[in-house]
Amino acid sequence: MPAGLTLTRLAVVLAVIAAIVLPFFMPSWSTLLTLILAKGIVVLGIIVLLQAGQVSFGHAMFFGLGAYAVAFWGKYVGAGDLLLFLVIGPVLSTAAGLLVGLFVVRYREIFFGMLNLAFSMVLWSLLEKMFHYTNGADGIRVARPTLAGMEFTPEAFQYVLVYLTLALAIIASLGVQRYLESPLGHMLRAIKSNETRLEYLGVSARRVLLIGYVVSAFLGGLGGVLVAVAQQIATPEFAYWTKSGEFVFIAILGGAANAFGAFAGAAVFEFVRFFAAAKLANAWQLILGVVLIVIIMYAPSGLIGLLQRKPVAEVRP
Amino acid sequence: MDSTIAILATLDGLSYAALVFLVSVGLSLIFGVLRIVNVAHGSLYAYGAYAAATLSLAVTPISPWLTFPALLVASVVVGVVIGGLMERFLLRPVYGREEVLQLLITFAVFMIMDNLQRLIWGVQPIFAAEPVRLLPNITVMGVAYTSYQVILLPLLALLTLVGLRYFLRHTLSGAVILAVTEDREAATAIGIDARRVFLVTFMIGASLAALGGALASPTTSLVPGMGTDMIVLSFAVAATAGLGQIEGAAVTALLIGLARAFAIYIQPEFEVLVPYLIMVVVLLVRPLGLFGFSNVRKI
Numbered sequence: 355m356p357a358g359l360t361l362t363r364l365a366v367v368l369a370v371i372a373a374i375v376l377p378f379f380m381p382s383w384s385t386l387l388t389l390i391l392a393k394g395i396v397v398l399g400i401i402v403l404l405q406a407g408q409v410s411f412g413h414a415m416f417f418g419l420g421a422y423a424v425a426f427w428g429k430y431v432g433a434g435d436l437l438l439f440l441v442i443g444p445v446l447s448t449a450a451g452l453l454v455g456l457f458v459v460r461y462r463e464i465f466f467g468m469l470n471l472a473f474s475m476v477l478w479s480l481l482e483k484m485f486h487y488t489n490g491a492d493g494i495r496v497a498r499p500t501l502a503g504m505e506f507t508p509e510a511f512q513y514v515l516v517y518l519t520l521a522l523a524i525i526a527s528l529g530v531q532r533y534l535e536s537p538l539g540h541m542l543r544a545i546k547s548n549e550t551r552l553e554y555l556g557v558s559a560r561r562v563l564l565i566g567y568v569v570s571a572f573l574g575g576l577g578g579v580l581v582a583v584a585q586q587i588a589t590p591e592f593a594y595w596t597k598s599g600e601f602v603f604i605a606i607l608g609g610a611a612n613a614f615g616a617f618a619g620a621a622v623f624e625f626v627r628f629f630a631a632a633k634l635a636n637a638w639q640l641i642l643g644v645v646l647i648v649i650i651m652y653a654p655s656g657l658i659g660l661l662q663r664k665p666v667a668e669v670r671p
Numbered sequence: 672m673d674s675t676i677a678i679l680a681t682l683d684g685l686s687y688a689a690l691v692f693l694v695s696v697g698l699s700l701i702f703g704v705l706r707i708v709n710v711a712h713g714s715l716y717a718y719g720a721y722a723a724a725t726l727s728l729a730v731t732p733i734s735p736w737l738t739f740p741a742l743l744v745a746s747v748v749v750g751v752v753i754g755g756l757m758e759r760f761l762l763r764p765v766y767g768r769e770e771v772l773q774l775l776i777t778f779a780v781f782m783i784m785d786n787l788q789r790l791i792w793g794v795q796p797i798f799a800a801e802p803v804r805l806l807p808n809i810t811v812m813g814v815a816y817t818s819y820q821v822i823l824l825p826l827l828a829l830l831t832l833v834g835l836r837y838f839l840r841h842t843l844s845g846a847v848i849l850a851v852t853e854d855r856e857a858a859t860a861i862g863i864d865a866r867r868v869f870l871v872t873f874m875i876g877a878s879l880a881a882l883g884g885a886l887a888s889p890t891t892s893l894v895p896g897m898g899t900d901m902i903v904l905s906f907a908v909a910a911t912a913g914l915g916q917i918e919g920a921a922v923t924a925l926l927i928g929l930a931r932a933f934a935i936y937i938q939p940e941f942e943v944l945v946p947y948l949i950m951v952v953v954l955l956v957r958p959l960g961l962f963g964f965s966n967v968r969k970i
Contacts, residue, residue, distance in 0.1 A: 409770070464708060475947040482943065638786075647779045
C-alpha cells in the first residue's frame with residue numbers, strides 16, 4: 355500500500371474521532387460541525403461530477419431544493435419529523451436532478467457549467483420573486499423538527515443533529531467512494547480522459563454522466579435539508595450562483611481525488627470563515643479568496659493531494 | 672397594455688440593453704481569445720461604477736461637464752490597472768491548467784474584489800447623477816425620458832460595436848488578435864507575442880465591463896451586490912448569443928433587455944426570471960447560442 359494512502363486513512367480516522375468527541379467538549383461547536391459535515395455531503399456530489407471532468411456552477415439549486423422542501427413543509431403542512439425531511443428533500447432534489455440532468459448531460463465543459471448555472475438562476479429568481487409563497491429574500495424559518503416522533507430541547511437537538519449528520523456523512527462518503535471504485539465510477543472517469551473510447555466500448559457516456567448527475571443532485575438535497583434544519587432557515591441565497599461557486603471552491607480546496615477531501619475542504623473553509631468573521635469581520639471573504647488562489651497556484655490537487663503527494667502533471671501550452 | 676407603457680418599456684429596455692451589451696461583449700471577447708470565463712467580470716462592472724461615481728463627485732465642483740470625461744477615464748483606469756494585474760499575475764500562471772482551476776481563480780478574484788469594494792466604498796448607496804441631469808429630457812411619442820439613457824447610451828453602445836468590429840477586422844492589431852485566437856502556435860511561430868495579445872485583450876474586455884458600470888453609475892444608486900447580479904446577466908447574454916459572438920451579443924442584449932423591461936411592466940415577478948429563462952431555452956435548442964457556430968472564427 356502506498357504511503358500516501360495510509361496517511362489519508364489515518365487522517366480520516368482521526369477526523370472521525372475528532373468529530374465524535376468534539377461536541378462533548380465544545381458543545382457550542384456542534385452547529386459549526388453540523389454545517390461542515392452537511393456541506394461536505396453536498397461537495398461529495400461536486401466531486402462525483404469532477405471525476406467526469408465536469409464542473410457544475412449551478413449545484414446550489416439542488417441544495418436549495420432540499421432546504422426549501424423542509425421550509426415549505428413547515429409553512430404549508432405543519433410540524434415535521436427530521437426523518438421525513440431526510441426523505442422528501444433528497445427525493446425532490448433527485449427528481450429535479452433527473453429532469454435537469456436529461457438536458458445537461460448532452461453538454462460538456464463550459465456549456466455544461468453554463469446550462470447548470472442558468473437552471474439554478476431560474477430557481478433562485480423564482481424563490482426570490484414569488485414573495486407570497488417564499489417570503490422573498492427574507493426566506494422561510496424552519497422550526498425544530500422531531501426525530502422519529504421524539505421531541506428534543508434545543509440543546510439536546512444540537513447533539514442529535516450533529517451525530518445524525520456525522521452518520522449520514524460517513525455513509526455518504528463510503529457510498530461515493532464505493533461508487534467511484536465500481537465499474538460505473540471508472541466509466542465516469544473515462545468521460546474525462548477519453549469519452550470517444552468509452553463510446554467505442556458500447557457504453558452510453560450520457561447515461562453514465564446522468565447517473566453521476568442524479569447521485570450528485572441527491573447529495574445536494576440531503577445537504578440542503580441538514581443545513582436548513584441546522585440554521586433553522588432557508589433563503590434564496592441557498593440557490594444563488596455564489597453558493598454554487600462556494601461548493602466548487604470547497605471541492606478544489608479539499609481535493610477531488612478522494613471522498614474525504616470534501617470534508618477536509620469544508621472544515622477548512624468553515625473554520626477560516628468562522629475565525630476570520632470573528633477577528634476580521636469585514637474581511638473573511640477576502641481571506642478565503644486569497645486562500646483559494648494560494649491553493650490553486652501551489653497545491654492544485656487540494657489538501658488531500660498534500661497528504662498523498664501525487665506528482666502533479668504539469669501541462670504547458 | 673396601453674401604448675404609453677409600451678413606449679416606456681421599449682425605452683427602458685433600450686437603455687438597459689446598451690449597458691448589458693457593453694459588459695457582455697467584454698466577457699465574450701475575453702472568452703473568445705483567452706478561453707476563460709471571467710467570473711470577476713461583474714466586479715469590474717461594479718468597480719467601474721464606483722470609480723466613476725467617486726471621480727464624478729470629485730470633479731463636479733470644478734465643472735459639472737467634467738463628469739463626462741470622468742466616466743471614461745474611470746473605466747479605462749479600472750480596466751487597464753485591475754484587468755492588467757489580474758491577467759499578468761493570476762491568469763497567466765494557470766493557462767493550460769484544468770478549466771475548473773481557471774474558472775476558480777476568477778471566482779477567487781470575485782470574492783476578493785467584492786470584499787474590497789465594501790471596505791473601500793462602504794455599504795451605503797452612492798448617488799452621482801450629474802451627467803443625467805446635465806442632458807435635457809426628450810419626449811418620445813408623448814413619453815418624457817432622459818436623453819442620457821435613450822440617446823447617449825445606445826449611441827455609445829453602437830459606437831463600441833462598430834469600433835470593435837473595425838478594430839478586429841480592419842486593423843493590424845485586430846488581425847494579430849485574430850491570428851492568436853485561430854492558431855496560437857502558428858501565430859507565435861511568425862513572431863507574434865501571444866502573451867501580450869492576451870494581456871491587451873483582457874484589458875480591453877475589462878475596460879468594457881468597467882465602461883458599462885461607469886455609464887450605469889449616473890442612472891442608478893450604487894449598492895453592494897450590483898456586480899454579483901451583473902455577472903450572471905452578462906453571462907446569460909454572452910451564452911445566449913454564443914460565446915465570442917460580438918454582433919450576436921448586441922442583438923441578444925437588445926432581446927433580453929426588452930424582454931426584461933416588458934416583464935417589469937406586465938408581470939414584475941418575472942423581471943429577474945426572464946433573462947435566464949431565455950438562456951435556458953436557447954441553450955437547450957442551440958447549445959452554441961443563437962449566433963454561435965462550431966469551427967468558424969471565434970471572435
